[in-house]
Every structure is written in C-alpha cells, then in structure tokens.
Amino acid sequence: MITALAGGVGAARFLTGLVRLVKGEDLTVIVNTGDDIDLFGLHISPDVDIVTYTLAGIVDEEKGWGIKGDTFRCLEALGKFGCEPWFNLGDKDLATHMFRTGLLKNGFKLSEITVQVSRALGLDLTILPMTDDKFETRIVTESGSVHFQEYLVKRGAKDEVLGVEFLGVESAKPAVGVVEAIMDSELVVVCPSNPVVSIGTILAVKGVREALKRTGARKVAVSPIIAGAPVKGPADKLLRGLGLEVSAFSVAKLYSDFLDTFILDTADSAEKGRIEKLGVEAKVTNTIMKSLDDKIELARTVLEG
Amino acid sequence: MITALAGGVGAARFLTGLVRLVKGEDLTVIVNTGDDIDLFGLHISPDVDIVTYTLAGIVDEEKGWGIKGDTFRCLEALGKFGCEPWFNLGDKDLATHMFRTGLLKNGFKLSEITVQVSRALGLDLTILPMTDDKFETRIVTESGSVHFQEYLVKRGAKDEVLGVEFLGVESAKPAVGVVEAIMDSELVVVCPSNPVVSIGTILAVKGVREALKRTGARKVAVSPIIAGAPVKGPADKLLRGLGLEVSAFSVAKLYSDFLDTFILDTADSAEKGRIEKLGVEAKVTNTIMKSLDDKIELARTVLEG
Numbered sequence: 001m002i003t004a005l006a007g008g009v010g011a012a013r014f015l016t017g018l019v020r021l022v023k024g025e026d027l028t029v030i031v032n033t034g035d036d037i038d039l040f041g042l043h044i045s046p047d048v049d050i051v052t053y054t055l056a057g058i059v060d061e062e063k064g065w066g067i068k069g070d071t072f073r074c075l076e077a078l079g080k081f082g083c084e085p086w087f088n089l090g091d092k093d094l095a096t097h098m099f100r101t102g103l104l105k106n107g108f109k110l111s112e113i114t115v116q117v118s119r120a121l122g123l124d125l126t127i128l129p130m131t132d133d134k135f136e137t138r139i140v141t142e143s144g145s146v147h148f149q150e151y152l153v154k155r156g157a158k159d160e161v162l163g164v165e166f167l168g169v170e171s172a173k174p175a176v177g178v179v180e181a182i183m184d185s186e187l188v189v190v191c192p193s194n195p196v197v198s199i200g201t202i203l204a205v206k207g208v209r210e211a212l213k214r215t216g217a218r219k220v221a222v223s224p225i226i227a228g229a230p231v232k233g234p235a236d237k238l239l240r241g242l243g244l245e246v247s248a249f250s251v252a253k254l255y256s257d258f259l260d261t262f263i264l265d266t267a268d269s270a271e272k273g274r275i276e277k278l279g280v281e282a283k284v285t286n287t288i289m290k291s292l293d294d295k296i297e298l299a300r301t302v303l304e305g
Numbered sequence: 306m307i308t309a310l311a312g313g314v315g316a317a318r319f320l321t322g323l324v325r326l327v328k329g330e331d332l333t334v335i336v337n338t339g340d341d342i343d344l345f346g347l348h349i350s351p352d353v354d355i356v357t358y359t360l361a362g363i364v365d366e367e368k369g370w371g372i373k374g375d376t377f378r379c380l381e382a383l384g385k386f387g388c389e390p391w392f393n394l395g396d397k398d399l400a401t402h403m404f405r406t407g408l409l410k411n412g413f414k415l416s417e418i419t420v421q422v423s424r425a426l427g428l429d430l431t432i433l434p435m436t437d438d439k440f441e442t443r444i445v446t447e448s449g450s451v452h453f454q455e456y457l458v459k460r461g462a463k464d465e466v467l468g469v470e471f472l473g474v475e476s477a478k479p480a481v482g483v484v485e486a487i488m489d490s491e492l493v494v495v496c497p498s499n500p501v502v503s504i505g506t507i508l509a510v511k512g513v514r515e516a517l518k519r520t521g522a523r524k525v526a527v528s529p530i531i532a533g534a535p536v537k538g539p540a541d542k543l544l545r546g547l548g549l550e551v552s553a554f555s556v557a558k559l560y561s562d563f564l565d566t567f568i569l570d571t572a573d574s575a576e577k578g579r580i581e582k583l584g585v586e587a588k589v590t591n592t593i594m595k596s597l598d599d600k601i602e603l604a605r606t607v608l609e610g
Contacts (some may be wrong), residue, residue, distance in 0.1 A: 041406030043344050073376055077400030081425045083407070091396045095382030101346030102388070120386045 003185040004029045007198025008047040008233055009064035010224055011191035012054035016161070017295025018189070019055060021303060026126030028181040030193050032193070033110070033129040034137035034201035037149045040078075041086055042097040043104055046149065048114055048129055049096060056121035064232070067092045068097055085135065086154040095230040111175040128181070128235040130202045133172040138165040139238075157234040161241025164196055166204050166227065174205050188261070189302055190221035192231070194289065195251045196238040203255075205218040212258035220302050222287060231288070249274045256280050261305055263287060263298075286287040307608075308490040308522070309334045311351040312503025314369035315529055316496035317359035322600025323494070324360060326608060329429030332493035333486040337498070338369045338415070338434040339471065339506035345383075348409055351454070352503065353434055354401060359501040361426035369537070373399045391459040416480040418525055433486070435507045438477040442502050443470040444543075453502055462539040466546025471502055471509050474507055479510050486514040494607055495526035495564070497536070497592065500556045501543040508560075517563040525566040525607050527592060529552040532572040536593070554579045561585050562590055566610055568592060568603075 004015060006029050007192040015029060046065065053059040053067060054098045060066040070090030078085045090098070096117060103113045109132040112168055118127045139151040141159035151157060182188055193199050203209050212219060212270070225248050230236055236246045244250050248264040249271045256278040264271060275282040289295045307327055309320060311334050320334060337352045351370065358364040358372060365371040375395030383390045394402070403424060408418045414437040423432045445458040446464035456462060487493055498504050508514050517524060530553050535541055542552045549555050553569040554576045560567070561583040569576060570592040580587040594600045 038410070039407065040403035041348070041410055042403070043346070063365060071376065071378055073396035074379065074403070076400045077397040079406045080403060081400065081422065083404060091376070091378035091399075092382040094379045094385065094399065098347070098379070099383060099386045102344065105343070105346055117386065207499070302361035 001181070001185040001188045002027050002189065004182040004189040004191055005193075006030065006031045006047070006191045007193025008035075008050040011047075011198070012051045012059070012064070012192045013289050013295060014191050014222060015030065015051065015055060015167050016292065017289070017297070018302070019125065020292075020296050021299050023087060023273065024054055027125040028185075029125060029127045030178050030179070030181065030202060031114075031127060032131055032198045032201050033131060034135050034197060035148050035197070036212070037087070037147060037252070039085075039089075039102065042094070042178070043110075044089075044097050044099045044128065045089070045100065045110065045114070048127065049093070050124065052114070052121060052127055055125065055127075056118070056123055058121065066090050068207075087149065088153075105114035112176065126177070126181075128177050129179060130175065130205050131172040132175045134168040135169040135172040135201065135205070137138050137201055138167055139163075139241075140165060152234060155295040157237060161237050162233075164238065164242065166201060169204050171207075172205055172222060174207050178205075179207055179211045180243070182217065183215050185215065186218040187303070187305070188212065188217045188219045190219070192222040192224040194224060194230070194233055194235045195254050196237065196242065200254070209258065218256075218260050218305050219263070220263065220305055221252070221255050221259055222298065222302060223251055223262065223264040225251055225268075225269065226287060235275050240268055249273060252280055253278055263301060306486070306488040307332050307492045309494040309496055310504055310507050311335065311352070311356055311496045312337045312498030313340075313355040314393055316352075316498045316503070317356045317369070318600060319496050319527060319603060320356065320360060321597065322594070322602070322604035323607070324430065325597075326364070326600050326604050332430040333482070333490075334430060335435055335486065335507060336419075336432060337485050337503045337506045338436060339502060340438050340453050341441070342392070342452060344390075344394075346406065346566040347399070348406045349394075349402050350405065350415070350419070350434065353432065354398070357419070357426060357428065357432055358421050359427055359432065360432075361423070370416070380404065381521050392454065393458075402570065406494055408534045412555065414480070416482065416508075417546070419504050431479050431486075433482050433484060435480065435510050435513070436477040437480045439473040439594070440477040440506065440510070441472040443472060444468075444546075445470060450567060457539065460577050462542060464600065469505075469543065469547065471506060474509050474511075477510055479512050483510075484512055484516045487522065487588070488520050490522040492608070493520065493522045493524045495524070495560060497527040498530040499529060499535070499538055499540045499543065501540065501547065505559070520549050523566070524560075524564050524610050525568065525610055526557070526560050526564055527603065528567065528569040528573065529594060530556055530573075544557065547580040550575060554583075557585055557587070559585055568606060592594075594596075
C-alpha cells in the first residue's frame with residue numbers, strides 16, 4: 001500500500017509516473033480541498049479534479065487543469081449576464097461540478113462522490129479528499145482576507161501575502177480512509193506540491209500529522225522548489241509571506257518532524273547537507289518532469305526511497 | 306398598464322404577439338413558478354425561462370423551450386456519470402440557471418434575478434415570478450406524489466392524475482409587484498396556459514385571486530383548450546384528474562369568479578352560450594397561433610376586449 005499527499009498540477013504530473021509502476025488497488029491519493037470553492041451554487045474541487053482528470057488521461061495537458069477539447073459555451077453565456085466569471089469552467093467540466101453538487105445536496109459525502117467520479121472516469125486507484133468538512137484556505141492581503149482561488153485566479157497572485165488562514169481547521173476531520181491509508185501504507189509520498197496551501201492544508205487537518213509520525217510507513221517527499229523557485233504556482237510568494245526562505249531546504253524543514261527522505265533537484269544539490277542536518281535523508285536527482293519518462297524515473301526514485 | 310398571467314410555451318407564443326402592440330414599459334408578465342425545480346444544485350425556473358427566451362428571440366422555436374442552437378456537452382458528460390439526466394439542459398441555458406442560483410445564494414430574490422436576466426437579454430417589459438417563496442406543484446399518481454417536472458418530463462405525463470398538490474401554498478406570498486401590477490392595470494390577460502398547473506398555481510398564491518376580483522382592470526382570458534384538447538401539454542389529463550370536463554367552458558368556469566371576457570376558438574363556438582351563463586362575456590375567434598400574424602391578431606382581439 002502506498003499513500004500520496006497531493007495538491008494540483010505538480011502532484012498530478014508526478015502521479016502520472018507513479019501509476020505506471022504501482023497497481024491502482026495499492027494506491028491512495030489524499031488530495032487538498034482547501035482550494036474548494038462554491039461558485040454559482042456549484043461545489044468545485046479544483047485539486048481533486050486536476051488529479052482525477054490527469055490520471056484519467058482527459059486533462060487539458062497544456063493548462064494542467066480542465067478537460068482537453070472542452071468548450072466554454074456556458075461560460076461565454078454567463079459573461080452576457082455581466083457577472084465576469086473569473087474562474088474557468090468548461091462545459092464538460094461543469095458536469096463534474098453538477099454531479100458532485102447534486103450528490104452533496106442528497107447527503108453524500110465529498111469522499112464518496114470523489115470515488116464515484118474517479119470510477120466513472122475509469123480509475124481504479126482511490127482518490128480521497130483530505131476532509132469531507134468545510135476547510136477554506138484564505139490569503140491575507142493588504143486589501144483583506146480573500147479565498148485562495150480569488151487570490152490565485154481572480155487577482156493573479158499579485159497581492160503581497162501577509163498571512164494564510166485555514167477556515168474550519170478547528171473542526172475539520174480527515175475523510176474516512178485518510179488516516180487509515182497513512183497508517184496501513186508502507187510508503188507515504190508527499191508530492192511536489194505547494195508546501196503551504198496544498199500539503200500544508202492536508203497536514204493541518206486534525207490527526208493527519210500525528211498519523212504521519214506514528215505510521216510505520218517510509219515517508220518520502222519530492223521538492224516542489226527547484227533552484228529557489230516553484231516549478232508552477234505561487235509557492236515562493238506564500239513561503240516568503242510566512243517569513244520563510246524559498247528553497248528546497250525550507251520545504252524539507254516544514255516536513256522534517258515526520259519525513260524520512262527528501263528528494264531534491266540536482267540544481268539544489270548544495271542544500272543536501274543543510275537538509276540532512278534536519279535529520280532527513282536527502283537524495284539528489286532530476287526532478288524536472290518534462291516527459292513521461294521523466295515522471296516514471298522520478299517515481300522510481302521515490303519508490304526506491 | 307397591462308398585466309399578463311403566464312405559464313410556459315402557450316403563454317410565450319401569445320405574448321410574442323402582444324409585445325408587438327404594447328410598449329414593454331407598459332407590460333408586466335407574472336409567471337408560474339410551481340414547476341421550478343432544483344437539479345444538480347441549480348435552481349431552474351422553466352416557465353420564467355421559456356417566457357424570457359421567447360420574448361428575447363433566442364428560444365428554440367421548434368421545441369418551444371431552451372435556447373436555439375444550444376449545445377449539450379455538459380449534459381452528455383453528465384450521462385457518463387451514470388446519472389441519466391432526464392431534464393434537458395443546454396450549455397448556454399445552464400448559464401441562466403447558474404447565474405440565478407449564484408444570486409439566490411447571495412440573498413437576491415428570484416424576482417430581482419428574473420428582472421436582471423430579462424434586462425441582460427435586452428427585454429424592457431417586466432417579467433415577475435408569481436412568488437419568491439417555495440411553491441412546488443406535485444402530481445398525485447398511483448405510485449405516489451411526484452414533482453410536476455418528474456410527472457411531465459421524466460415520466461412523459463403517462464400516469465393517471467389522481468390529484469394535484471401545491472406544496473408551500475399556505476405560506477407563499479406574491480412577489481413584490483405582483484398584486485400592485487394587477488391593481489394598477491387597465492387590462493389583465495390570462496394567457497392560454499394550463500388552467501391547473503400554470504394559471505391555477507398563480508391564482509392559488511395568497512392574495513392574487515382577491516386582487517383580480519378587486520382590481521378595476523378588465524380581465525380577459527384566452528382558452529388553452531381547442532375542440533376538447535389542449536394545444537400543447539397535459540391540461541386534458543389534469544382537468545380530467547380533477548374530475549373536470551376538458552373544454553373551453555371548463556376553463557372559463559375556473560376563472561368565472563373574476564373574469565370579464567373569455568376568448569374561445571371558433572371550433573368551440575357551440576360553448577359560447579354555456580360560458581355566457583357563467584356571467585362571462587364569450588368572444589369567438591381564431592386562437593390557433595401558427596404565424597406571427599396569428600399571434601398579433603389574437604393579441605389585438607384581447608386588447609379590444
């Protein structure tokens with residue numbers, strides 16, 4: 001049994017390699033839902049969908065999210081009502097949000113629905129949201145606290161980050177299966193995702209960090225920071241906003257209380273020593289995933305621990 | 306000032322003629338919302354949309370509902386989740402439901418949203434839902450009570466109608482402007498719509514029937530029944546289910562406590578005498594609306610009272 005902790009695009013790319021080496025039935029992916037947002041009455045789970053679409057082979061690979069070849073008729077029509085939709089919603093993609101929202105209204109849990117969606121799209125691995133409860137990542141900016149999607153998509157991650165808030169963190173419980181998967185695994189992989197708003201949220205859910213400390217699994221993380229910058233997304237701004245250094249070392253430090261092995265890019269080999277002083281084994285390899293072969297090779301390194 | 310009471314397709318066709326003769330600023334259309342339904346988390350107002358789309362010139366004229374040239378990508382994708390959507394939702398049409406649902410979630414009233422939608426689509430008349438409150442028309446069948454849309458669309462109006470229920474009728478108040486429009490008009494037109502589940506619902510909203518009795522307006526209805534059958538829809542089954550005769554006379558009788566003039570088709574001229582015995586003036590004319598000229602001609606007859 002292998003469990004992966006995942007955010008969106010970076011995690012999904014990494015997992016594309018991992019699923020070539022591991023049977024679906026042996027893999028559980030726990031996905032960040034701090035980015036989830038209700039728009040136009042629909043419940044949208046961006047990271048869950050990115051992981052699901054990517055592994056199902058239907059993601060728009062160029063963008064890293066959405067469904068390839070999707071049309072945007074509904075979104076265009078929404079624009080005519082003068083409500084300027086800042087969040088991209090393809091017509092096929094909408095079906096996922098509607099299916100999810102309809103079942104939520106009928107009392108199903110997000111975790112149950114996520115499994116249904118992934119099965120309908122032909123996946124045999126288990127994708128779990130980190131929690132079925134309300135958990136909302138908000139970014140504190142000079143103009144106030146805004147939903148993470150508003151910070152990222154609507155405002156283009158341009159605001160200075162003054163802080164990060166996790167609304168609901170006091171009461172959100174891990175979805176059924178999350179702690180169990182961590183405890184029952186031989187390997188827990190922390191995907192190359194944003195350490196603050198993707199992995200940091202999962203770790204903040206009550207009981208998850210404790211499970212990672214208690215489990216007998218080997219715990220391996222892949223750095224999302226290469227040569228002092230994230231491959232994608234605003235991890236640099238968020239780390240800086242929290243007063244942290246933007247480096248592989250900085251990420252390793254955030255995980256050092258539970259982590260066994262940290263995999264960093266050859267570009268950051270100079271940080272190996274600093275990371276090992278945290279009590280974490282540091283492995284240097286190529287972590288840039290351009291081709292499928294790169295992804296499989298990186299997954300193989302992770303599996304070898 | 307003219308006020309029209311309207312259901313869906315039949316009313317929308319009639320109003321297409323009326324708006325050629327009356328200024329938008331002088332016309333208020335009060336629309337049935339007993340058919341409204343929540344699907345996939347979205348609030349759908351079928352009759353409001355049919356009237357709005359038709360008068361905005363974007364309706365799919367062949368079907369009488371939906372937007373012409375619309376695509377169904379989202380609906381097709383929903384089918385892949387195995388949830389068999391029995392209600393047709395075009396991609397552009399969805400934008401209306403999403404816009405409406407989003408604003409409802411933000412505390413706007415259905416009546417406020419309906420005005421916004423109609424203005425965005427270029428209309429200058431006032432379209433009002435009969436109520437902003439919960440009001441649900443249910444059909445009692447041998448297999449239990451079902452939502453009207455389920456009876457009509459999902460089950461193809463095939464069940465024997467054992468009764469009709471209006472959930473919420475005890476507490477639903479007329480939307481702001483509904484009673485005012487009736488009281489301030491010189492003419493109230495009852496469109497050729499289903500007398501039970503389109504007009505009957507509007508009349509059942511507290512205060513509407515009383516306003517129709519008290520207003521100084523002339524009240525004219527157009528028969529939805531021609532030669533013993535509805536032009537469209539299941540009015541015959543519903544009338545029969547309530548133990549009523551399926552005839553123009555039967556409809557006139559349902560409105561006779563407030564109506565001044567009933568316009569019936571030449572095919573039903575034999576009923577003129579019976580209707581006039583109800584104390585209602587009966588006018589015989591062609592009520593079949595095939596061409597725009599037919600619609601304008603019928604509207605002219607109504608305006609002449």
